[in-house]
Amino acid sequence: MRIYDxxxxxxxxxxxxxxxxxxxxKDKYLLIHKKKQGSFGYDKLNGVGGHxxxxxxxxxxxxxxxxxxxxxxxxxLE
Numbered sequence: 097m098r099i100y101d102x103x104x105x106x107x108x109x110x111x112x113x114x115x116x117x118x119x120x121x122k123d124k125y126l127l128i129h130k131k132k133q134g135s136f137g138y139d140k141l142n143g144v145g146g147h148x149x150x151x152x153x154x155x156x157x158x159x160x161x162x163x164x165x166x167x168x169x170x171x172x173l174e
Contacts, residue, residue, distance in 0.1 A: 115158040116145035119168070128165060 119126040127141040144165050148157040155173070162170050 113148040113154070114145055115148060115154055115161055116143045117158050117162060117173070118143040119162065119166075119170070126166065126168070 126144070128144055130137045130140050130142065132138065144162050145158070146161045146165070148154055149160075152160070159170060159173060162168055162173075
């Protein structure tokens with residue numbers, strides 16, 4: 097496939113929509129510590145998030161990821 101005279105390799109170029117949420121309570125943040133060796137961001141801290149599922153809105157995805165990754169139910173996500 098060629099777009100604007102540039103060779104596009106389908107397996108190389110792709111967009112995966114994701115959410116990333118930083119949960120704050122007063123002056124403290126809840127972060128995830130990546131502990132799986134070989135995974136992207138290994139041994140780093142990050143907010144809570146993940147892939148947006150097909151047909152899912154970003155806001156819905158953020159709420160789902162928070163629940164899945166932390167067990168916390170958020171009622172006032174902004």
